[in-house]
Amino acid sequence: ALDTCIFAQQFNTIAEMHGLGCCYLGTTTYTAPEIAKVLNLPKRVIPLVTLTVGYPEGDAPVSDRIPIEGIIHEEAYHDYTVEDIRDIYAEKEAREDSRKFIEENGKTTLAQVFTDVRYPRENNERFSKIYYDFIRENFLME
Template identity: 40%
Template sequence: MNQTIETMLSHRSIRHFEDKSLTKEQIELIVLSAQSASTSSYIQAYSIIGVTDPVKKKKLAEVAGNQSYVEKNGHFFIFCADLNRHEFLGEMENKDVIASIESSENFIVSIIDTALAAQNAAVAAESMDLGVCYIGGIRNNLAEVCNLLKTPKRVIPLFGMAVGYPEKLTDKKPRLPLSHIYHENEYEQDASLYKRQLEEYNEFISRYYNERTGGKRKDTWTGQMASMLSNPKRMYMKEFIGKHRFDLK
């Protein structure tokens, strides 16, 4: 096992950071690493916004559900799906690109490109002994976030990433077993096997929470997910995406 794999296997979300800002060099290396990620057909359909203004960070923390680590970290990045520049390049080259950039395909491409870039950024940050935490809570109110960041049409903030020096390391959350995630040649559809794997994972997770909390918590993974998914949230998203000229045609 090499150092890169060790870094990735050691990932955990950090929610408490030292009061220490990242250096300009660290920020640039993280962004350059993000830019080195694969991108579909070289389209590079994303942008990254670094938020340093304490007032903006405080407002973003409130939008995200009063998550203090959105405000208190070494640097806060927001990763955006971005097809705005592609409208400009169509005008520059006198080509009609609107139908293409408003297609479902290129909407998916922009999300994939953004996610790939973000994960490269996360690995780069962790390789520098920094901690990271993805923040999906900014999608609680994207209209407010877009207004705060002054994003144009065809740019949608997808998630944030708090980066900084860990105040303390949290435990790693156990992932699903490899045999449940990895299918060879075709998707495993043996329902009894599928449920048995989930039941075994539930037992493992329940023990993890029990040990971590001194017996105060023993819930299962399927129980957590079922509770979360039975309460739909952010149901405004389809309408919001359409208004920002990601019309999903």
């Protein structure tokens, strides 16, 4: 699995160096059964990464990501405090498009939109179960 992810990222980097645009799809895990069917994958071959590749139509805007402090932990993992989360999302929440997104979803913060609306726990658990069941079914001995 790690080699697959490393290869995908190397492919992504090289493709972008040659003028191609790439986008990882976050749907791979919960659409793995459909991907396997479409690609006619044999048992024990599990989709891990879906990467779209193509020539961009002009310059795309840079995606607004949270700062690196919201992703990387030095030496050991530490949980985020409410203040940490506010600081991490402050710049992103100040954007006009983000304020509109928050308002449209009836929330007060982006974190609430992502945890309550876009990626609620029940969806994450359902998607995890789909992937878990798919892997389990594909690795059962015949």
